[in-house]
Amino acid sequence: MSENSSIATATATLIIITGMSGAGKTIAVQSLEDLGFFCVDNLPPVLIPKFAELIEQSKGKIAKVALVIDLRGREFFTALSESLNYVKDHFTIHCEILFLDASDAVLVQRYKESRRRHPLAPEGMPLDGIRLERKMLEELKYSATQVIDTSSLKPAVLKERIIARFSHLEGSQFSVNITSFGFKYGIPIDADLVFDVRFLPNPHYVEQLRPRTGQDSDVYDYVMKWPETQSFLTKLLDMLHFLIPQYRKEGKSQVIIGIGCTGGKHRSVAISEYLGKMLGASETEVVSVSHRDADRDRH
Numbered sequence: 001m002s003e004n005s006s007i008a009t010a011t012a013t014l015i016i017i018t019g020m021s022g023a024g025k026t027i028a029v030q031s032l033e034d035l036g037f038f039c040v041d042n043l044p045p046v047l048i049p050k051f052a053e054l055i056e057q058s059k060g061k062i063a064k065v066a067l068v069i070d071l072r073g074r075e076f077f078t079a080l081s082e083s084l085n086y087v088k089d090h091f092t093i094h095c096e097i098l099f100l101d102a103s104d105a106v107l108v109q110r111y112k113e114s115r116r117r118h119p120l121a122p123e124g125m126p127l128d129g130i131r132l133e134r135k136m137l138e139e140l141k142y143s144a145t146q147v148i149d150t151s152s153l154k155p156a157v158l159k160e161r162i163i164a165r166f167s168h169l170e171g172s173q174f175s176v177n178i179t180s181f182g183f184k185y186g187i188p189i190d191a192d193l194v195f196d197v198r199f200l201p202n203p204h205y206v207e208q209l210r211p212r213t214g215q216d217s218d219v220y221d222y223v224m225k226w227p228e229t230q231s232f233l234t235k236l237l238d239m240l241h242f243l244i245p246q247y248r249k250e251g252k253s254q255v256i257i258g259i260g261c262t263g264g265k266h267r268s269v270a271i272s273e274y275l276g277k278m279l280g281a282s283e284t285e286v287v288s289v290s291h292r293d294a295d296r297d298r299h
Helices: 003-008 025-034 045-057 071-090 104-114 126-136 138-143 155-166 217-224 227-250 267-279
Strands: 013-019 038-041 064-068 094-101 146-149 174-182 193-196 254-261 285-291
Touching (some): 013 045, 025 038, 025 064, 025 094, 045 064, 045 071, 071 138, 094 138, 146 155, 174 267, 217 227, 227 254, 254 267
Parallel strands (some): 013 064, 038 064, 094 146, 174 254, 174 285, 193 254
16 A cells, blocks of 8 residues: 555544444444444445545545444354454554443343344344344454443433544534525424524615625625614624534534524525624534525515
8 A cells, every 4th residue: 555545544434333233323323423424334344445445545535434234244244353454454544343232131122112023033032132143243342442331321322422432533523504594485494493583674675675685795784784683693693602512512413503584585694694604713613504595586
């Protein structure tokens, strides 16, 4: 491998998510997805070296990868150790194994609640499959870099554990998405926070401003010139500067802020543009602004 290739993958991280069936691998992969990991479920271990090549060829674009390896691909499972050793020998990629475990009693209870069959005992008792699986994974558990016993953990606590363990990795930025909208077209269903700015003076009633949007300077200036606008923005920014770190602390990877006015064309657009400028200066957050309804009736 060339020196340039080593540099390209020097900061890449590969996490193998494995462990007992029913121990929480789905929650683990969802948590890592929220941290910006590129995740692949049920990848045959023999393909791990090929995946490492893709990471290297991406030249940093794919720097955080999590692969779920479980007994659905048990015919390839014995190749895991060999594949990981190959990656360590041929690529400068930081590899970790996250092993999720739980007691036999808890796993049996989870299978009863979900009414699923254990993959190693499709026609038999779940406990038989659990015991066989535990024996098969014994060596892998011993070599894991992180073992989490989920027996007494609620899903939210498990997610918190995983985020606390891996959120320090380089590139895990928090996303702030600001979108303007018109209440007459409905509130965005994916918004975490919604603010109503219909109390502000409306450019719609100024004839020369009516066909324009809040992205045009004359409409923007009109919305911004009022004392109530400035007072509202001061209070709103103070609130957002408090709330955004709390969302990140809770383990969220993004927050969606909806700013609404009647038609989503003037006031909400101008306020969203302003918030994008004011919040976009952070080095730890990625801020984007979109306007759902600004051009809906522009014709």
